[in-house]
Amino acid sequence: xxxxxxxxxxxxxxxxxxxxxxxxxxxxxxxxxxxxxxxxxxxxxxxxxxxxxxxxxxxxxxxxxxxxxxxxxxxxxxxxxxxxxxxxxxxxxxxxxxxxxxxxxxxxxxxxxxxxxxxxxxxxxxxxxxxxxxxxxxxxxxxxxxxxxxxxxxxxxxxxxxxxxxxxxxxxxxxxxxxxxxxxxxxxxxxxxxxxxxxxxxxxxxxxxxxxxxxxxxxxxxxxxxxxxx
Amino acid sequence: xxxxxxxxxxxxxxxxxxxxxxxxxxxxxxxxxxxxxxxxxxxxxxxxxxxxxxxxxxxxxxxxxxxxxxxxxxxxxxxxxxxxxxxxxxxxxxxxxxxxxxxxxxxxxxxxxxxxxxxxxxxxxxxxxxxxxxxxxxxxxxxxxxxxxxxxxxxxxxxxxxxxxxxxxxxxxxxxxxxxxxxxxxxxxxxxxxxxxxxxxxxxxxxxxxxxxxxxxxxxxxxxxxxxxxxxxxxxxxxxxxxxxxxxxxxxxxxxxxxxxxxxxxxxxxxxxxx
Amino acid sequence: xxxxxxxxxxxxxxxxxxxxxxxxxxxxxxxxxxxxxxxxxxxxxxxxxxxxxxxxxxxxxxxxxxxxxxxxxxxxxxxxxxxxxxxxxxxxxxxxxxxxxxxxxxxxxxxxxxxxxxxxxxxxxxxxxxxxxxxxxxxxxxxxxxxxxxxxxxxxxxxxxxxxxxxxxxxxxxxxxxxxxxxxxxxxxxxxxxxxxxxxxxxxxxxxxxxxxxxxxxxxxxxxxxxxxxxxxxxxxxxxxxxxxxxxxxxxxxxxxxxxxxxxxxxxxxxxxxxxxxxxxxxxxxxxxxxxxx
Numbered sequence: 001x002x003x004x005x006x007x008x009x010x011x012x013x014x015x016x017x018x019x020x021x022x023x024x025x026x027x028x029x030x031x032x033x034x035x036x037x038x039x040x041x042x043x044x045x046x047x048x049x050x051x052x053x054x055x056x057x058x059x060x061x062x063x064x065x066x067x068x069x070x071x072x073x074x075x076x077x078x079x080x081x082x083x084x085x086x087x088x089x090x091x092x093x094x095x096x097x098x099x100x101x102x103x104x105x106x107x108x109x110x111x112x113x114x115x116x117x118x119x120x121x122x123x124x125x126x127x128x129x130x131x132x133x134x135x136x137x138x139x140x141x142x143x144x145x146x147x148x149x150x151x152x153x154x155x156x157x158x159x160x161x162x163x164x165x166x167x168x169x170x171x172x173x174x175x176x177x178x179x180x181x182x183x184x185x186x187x188x189x190x191x192x193x194x195x196x197x198x199x200x201x202x203x204x205x206x207x208x209x210x211x212x213x214x215x216x217x218x219x220x221x222x223x224x225x226x227x228x229x230x
Numbered sequence: 231x232x233x234x235x236x237x238x239x240x241x242x243x244x245x246x247x248x249x250x251x252x253x254x255x256x257x258x259x260x261x262x263x264x265x266x267x268x269x270x271x272x273x274x275x276x277x278x279x280x281x282x283x284x285x286x287x288x289x290x291x292x293x294x295x296x297x298x299x300x301x302x303x304x305x306x307x308x309x310x311x312x313x314x315x316x317x318x319x320x321x322x323x324x325x326x327x328x329x330x331x332x333x334x335x336x337x338x339x340x341x342x343x344x345x346x347x348x349x350x351x352x353x354x355x356x357x358x359x360x361x362x363x364x365x366x367x368x369x370x371x372x373x374x375x376x377x378x379x380x381x382x383x384x385x386x387x388x389x390x391x392x393x394x395x396x397x398x399x400x401x402x403x404x405x406x407x408x409x410x411x412x413x414x415x416x417x418x419x420x421x422x423x424x425x426x427x428x429x430x431x432x433x434x435x436x437x438x439x440x441x442x443x444x445x446x447x448x449x450x451x452x453x454x455x456x457x458x459x460x461x462x463x464x465x466x467x468x469x470x471x472x473x474x475x476x477x478x479x480x481x482x483x484x485x486x487x488x489x490x491x492x493x494x495x496x497x498x499x500x501x502x503x504x505x
Numbered sequence: 506x507x508x509x510x511x512x513x514x515x516x517x518x519x520x521x522x523x524x525x526x527x528x529x530x531x532x533x534x535x536x537x538x539x540x541x542x543x544x545x546x547x548x549x550x551x552x553x554x555x556x557x558x559x560x561x562x563x564x565x566x567x568x569x570x571x572x573x574x575x576x577x578x579x580x581x582x583x584x585x586x587x588x589x590x591x592x593x594x595x596x597x598x599x600x601x602x603x604x605x606x607x608x609x610x611x612x613x614x615x616x617x618x619x620x621x622x623x624x625x626x627x628x629x630x631x632x633x634x635x636x637x638x639x640x641x642x643x644x645x646x647x648x649x650x651x652x653x654x655x656x657x658x659x660x661x662x663x664x665x666x667x668x669x670x671x672x673x674x675x676x677x678x679x680x681x682x683x684x685x686x687x688x689x690x691x692x693x694x695x696x697x698x699x700x701x702x703x704x705x706x707x708x709x710x711x712x713x714x715x716x717x718x719x720x721x722x723x724x725x726x727x728x729x730x731x732x733x734x735x736x737x738x739x740x741x742x743x744x745x746x747x748x749x750x751x752x753x754x755x756x757x758x759x760x761x762x763x764x765x766x767x768x769x770x771x772x773x774x775x776x777x778x779x780x781x782x783x784x785x786x787x788x789x790x791x792x793x794x795x796x797x798x799x
Contacts (some may be wrong), residue, residue, distance in 0.1 A: 060741050074231075074233045075233060076233045076234075076237075077233075077234065077235065077236055077619045077620075077622050077623040077626070078623050079624040080616050080619035080620055080623065081620045081624065082236075083616070084617070084620040085763055088763040088764060089763060089764075090764070092744075092764060092765030092766070137650055142512040147558035162539075168631070168724040173767065174767055176767070178767050178768055178771070179773075180762065181763075181764075181765075181766075182762065182763050182770070183755070183760060183761065183762045183763075183765050184760070184761050184763075185631060185759060185761075186627055186628070186631050186758070186759045187631055187632065187717075188632070188633065188752075188756055188757070188758060189756070189757050189759070190756060191757060191775075191778055192632075192758065194757060194760060195540070233612060233618070234613050234614050234619055235598050235622060236596055236597060236598050236622050236623065236625075236626045237596070238583070238594045238596035238650045238652065239583040239584065239586075239594055239650055241583060241584070242581035242650040243581055243582055243583070244581050244583060245580065245581065245682065245684065245693060245694065245695040246583050246693065246694045247682075247694065247695055247696075247697045248694035248697075249697060250604070250685055250694070250696075250697075255685060256690075256692070256694060258694075265717065276737060288652065290657040291573070291602060291658070291659060292571075292573075292658065293571045293659065293661065294571075294605065294606040294607060294659065294660060294661065294737070295604065295606075295607075298604070298659075305559060305560075309604065309658055310604070311603070311604035311605070311658075313603075316607075332603060332611045334602060334652065336577060336600075336656045337577065337579060337652060337654035337656075338558055338560060338561040338564065338577025338578065338652075338654055339558075339560060339577075340560060341560055341652075341654055341700065343579040343581065344664070346598060346600065346654065347610075348612075368508050378603070378604045380602065380604040380611065381604075382602055382604050382656065382658060383557065384559060384575060384656075384658075385558050386560075416533035417712050418726075462552075
């Protein structure tokens with residue numbers, strides 16, 4: 001495994017793309033965030049806890065609904081699959097027992113597509129939930145990686161790198177970073193390669209978490225400054 | 231383009247069937263040549279005109295359902311699941327239960343691939359299966375509720391025989407679900423091929439060989455104990471004498487099918503008692 | 506005068522299961538057994554029936570415990586994509602019909618059906634289940650489209666395993682009619698095949714599945730219990746669900762874990778992969794038993 005090779009966009013094999021987080025950019029939802037991995041970016045909006053249809057009501061906890069919209073065209077089965085996984089993950093993370101008989105709706109919209117969109121969606125959802133002040137047990141960070149035909153691990157792959165890869169792995173971790181909350185790997189790979197992917201993603205998710213922390217700190221700081229001015 | 235399913239290419243067509251001879255000439259395969267049936271000629275599968283294919287029946291295949299049944303006549307295979315009585319989704323009060331019926335031919339059940347979504351033909355069929363069944367069900371025993379009958383045709387060898395099988399199968403599933411009924415419902419179908427021949431339980435190749443233009447089909451659903459008919463479907467060209475003759479033939483077969491159903495139900499009760 | 510003492514409150518097992526499913530399961534798992542009398546690593550009895558539907562090019566019926574799925578394959582002719590002029594299409598769809606469980610309403614496919622359909626589609630394409638170039642009739646002009654329609658008739662959890670087994674075995678036993686392209690008319694015709702002469706005739710071409718894939722799924726309960734092949738109730742009480750897809754050489758094709766607790770790459774996943782390996786060899790035996798006798 002070589003980690004020194006340079007990728008077409010000038011990155012090292014184990015380097016993630018430049019991150020960008022904007023919180024609270026939408027006014028109508030209760031919380032919103034945009035999470036960008038360079039040219040990949042996803043917009044998330046959170047509504048709730050709010051009123052729910054009697055049909056979907058759960059007496060002991062809040063119901064979580066996730067809607068994922070692709071950049072172009074109508075949504076399809078792939079988007080249902082993303083929704084299923086995001087919902088399953090956040091059902092275990094959001095403290096739903098604090099808001100019984102309510103609905104928490106997470107809207108995800110791809111705004112730029114250049115590989116690893118699902119990881120961006122997980123991260124955007126976390127930031128938007130935080131922005132909405134929805135209580136959570138932990139925060140969720142996600143990183144993807146691919147293995148190319150040479151057996152090289154490519155962290156945070158671009159669209160082209162995924163297309164030519166032999167396997168593609170998505171991991172989502174909680175802040176303890178012990179094991180993955182969510183994992184989806186597909187292609188052809190050995191258990192050893194799987195472990196290597198897990199390790200590299202686990203290590204680099206800490207970068208995402210620290211970036212999330214900085215973003216929240218910055219946002220709070222500006223809010224405090226504004227209050228002081230007033 | 232169906233956004234709730236995995237989609238293939240925009241356009242695909244069923245292949246044309248043809249034989250190519252040594253000179254490269256293409257001969258499209260013709261439909262089975264028409265054959266005049268007389269009461270003594272044997273049919274393709276060795277039956278005589280009044281015979282039906284052997285029946286295999288089983289109840290209670292789907293453990294999640296309130297009741298279920300599987301009905302097989304050679305290559306015609308039908309399965310049915312009954313759910314309910316369960317709460318009516320609409321808040322409106324109704325003294326009678328609603329008998330809801332759905333039928334789906336699985337995509338690979340027929341010669342040509344069928345669409346995954348329910349087509350109008352299936353909706354129409356579902357309506358009249360519900361009409362054939364509801365006189366037997368004591369709907370007044372279940373106010374405010376819905377009884378759902380879901381039928382899936384796994385393989386269809388003869389359209390009308392599959393529909394008749396679906397009705398009989400659904401009635402067994404209703405019995406399996408323990409729904410109060412006044413009687414079981416059995417159905418039989420027939421193809422009237424030429425002035426004199428009544429082909430019971432026609433297979434697909436027989437249906438193909440006798441298009442509606444010069445033949446007729448008749449399906450009868452009956453409450454066998456009450457000797458009353460709950461539904462009749464008639465299509466094609468039939469005069470009144472042929473219709474009468476075909477109805478009588480169907481009722482005769484209904485009695486036979488009722489024998490099979492009864493025998494099965496009795497055996498299964500005895501078996502359960504032994505356990 | 507003896508006043509009858511109030512009868513002690515007794516809860517039936519069925520009611521207990523409905524009211525507190527987690528607690529109900531804990532009573533069993535603490536005794537190292539499951540309510541259906543299976544041990545933790547035991548899969549439900551599985552059987553495969555090959556090519557029982559004569560109207561399909563290939564078909565299989567899979568029973569796994571109380572699960573029953575039917576997979577039928579139909580072929581149609583279509584134009585290939587410009588970028589891949591030799592590749593045909595495989596279009597897998599899972600229908601969770603309302604017959605199979607009260608959880609599925611009639612009408613549009615449920616979220617679960619769509620999720621699994623997408624999964625199967627990805628396994629065929631990204632997982633390289635079969636070489637799509639064998640579906641080519643005329644390069645750049647005509648290819649086969651195989652519609653793989655999987656219908657669930659009885660549902661009791663772990664549908665991915667059953668659906669993938671049905672898909673793999675049906676494709677392995679698919680025979681395409683031999684297709685001819687007529688240049689002067691640019692028509693595609695196929696040789697007639699009658700169901701009775703289907704075995705070993707020159708009018709059909711058998712499909713080869715380069716990389717048969719098999720799934721094994723597990724439910725992780727609290728306190729480290731791993732249940733193999735969870736049924737519908739076990740799926741509901743599970744903290745996390747893990748699915749492993751392997752090929753016959755032991756190479757991984759897919760790992761999917763989702764749920765409340767972090768498990769990936771922990772000893773749990775390793776244990777699941779190990780159990781999945783055993784399951785694959787078990788399934789191969791089952792398939793061999795089902796194979797039509799030559």
